[in-house]
Amino acid sequence: MTRPAYSFVRTFPAEPERELCVDRHYLLCASAGVLRLEAQGQAWLLPPARAALIEAGRPIRVSIPQPVTTASVLFDAGFVPSPPAPLAVFDLNRLAGALLAECGSWGPSEEQLPRYAETLFAALAAVCWRLAEQPSPVVVPAGRSPELRRALRLTEQRLGDQARFEEIAEEVGLAPRSLARRFDDETGMTWRAVLRRMRILAAVEKLADDDLPITAIAFSVGYSSLSAFNAAFRDLTGRTPTQYRLSFRP
Template sequence: MTREAYAFTRSFAPTGPTELLVDRHYLLCASTGALRLEAEGQRWLLPPARAALLRAGRPCTVAIPQPATTASVLFHVDFVAPPPQDLTVFDLDPLARALVAECGAWQEADEPLPAYARAIFGALAAVAWRLAESPSPVVMPAGRSAEVRKALQLTEERLGDEVRFEDVAAAVGLAPRSLARRFEAEVGMTWRATLRRMRVLRAVEHLAADDTPVTTIAHEVGYGSLSAFNAAFRELTGATPSDYRATFTG
C-alpha cells in the first residue's frame, strides 16, 4: 500500500514550460522564486508564501523563469475530497505554513502513514481546501485565439518599453478596433488594463527574485512614476510593493 499522502522539498533552475500531470491532488507551495502555471485556459503566478492546489489527473503547464524552491504535498484521491477547481492559487496563512512544514517529515514510501501523520495531512487538506475558496488576485491574462495569445506575448515582451496598442495590433494582423473587441471578449478586460496587470505581475516576479529596490523594479516594468506604480500594485494586490515583498518570508 502506498502512503495516503507525502511531502518533499525541491529546488529548480529556470526552465521553460513543461507539463505536470499527477495522479494525486497536489499542493504546490512556493518558498523562493516565482512559478508560472497554466491550466484550463487560466494562467497564474505563484510567488513565495502562496500555494497552488491542483486536482489529480488534470494537466498543468509549469514555467520557472527564475531559480525557485518549492514544498510539495500530494494527497491520494481516496484520502481527501477533490479540490473545488482544477487549479487555484491562494495565500497561505500561518497555520497552513506550519502544517506544510510538519508534513515534510513524511516523504514517499510504501508503508501507510502513522496515525499522527494522517491527522496532520488531513488537517492541512482541510485548511488548504478552505483557503482555496478565496483565490489570490495574481491571475495572469490568457486568450483563446491565436491572435490574442500572440498579442499577449508581444505585450509581455515589451513591458519595459513604450509599448503601443496600435503596434501590437499591426503585428498580429488585426485592426486596433478588432483586437480591442477580442480582448474584451477573451481576456475580460481592455488591453490597457491587461498591460497594467502584466506589469504588476512582472514586478511580483522581480520582488521574489532578489532585493532590487522597488524604484528600480518600477522602471524595469515600464513605470516612469513610482506613485503610479505603487497605485497599480496596490489596486491588484491590496498592498504596497514593499509590504507585499515582506509577506514572502511570512
C-alpha cells in the same frame, strides 16, 4: 499500499514551459524562486509564501523562469475531497505553513502513515482547501487564439517600453478594432487592463527575485512614477510592494 498523502522538497533549475499532470491532488508551495502556472486560459505567478492547489488529473502548463525550491504534498483523491477549483493560487497563512513543515517528515513510501501523520495531512488539506476558496487576484488571461496569445507575448515583452496597442495589432495581423474584440471575447478584459495586470505580475516576480529598489522595479515594468505604481499594486493585491516583498520572508 502507497500512502494516502506524502510530502517532498525539491529544487528545480530554470526550465522552459512544459505540461504537468498528476493523478493526485497537488499542493505546490514555493519557498524560494518563482514558478509560472497556466490553466483554463489564465496564468498565475507562484512566488515564495504562496501555494497552488491543482486538482488530480488536470493538465497545467508550468515554466520556471529562475531556479526554484518547492515544498509539495500529494493527496490521494480518496483521502480528501476535490479542490474548490481545478487550479487556485493563494497565500499561505501561518497555520498552513506550520502544518506543511510538520508534514515534511513523511515522504513517498509504501509504509503506512501513523495516525498522527494522517491527522496532520487531513488538517493541512482542510486549511488549504479553505484558503483556495479565496485565490490570488494576481492572474492574467492566457488567451485561446494564436493571434491573441501572440499579442499577449508581445505586450509582456514591452512592459517597460510604453507598449502601443496599434503596433501590436499590426504585428499580429489584425486591425486594432478586431484585436480589441478578441480581448473582450477571450479574456473579458480590455488590452489596457491586461497590460496593467501584466505589469503587476512582472513586479511580483522582480520582488521575489532580488533586492532591487522598489522605484527601479516600478520603472522597469513601465510606470513613470512610484506613486502610480504603488496605487496600482495595492489596488490589485491589497498590499504595498514593500509589504508584499516582506511576506516572502516571514
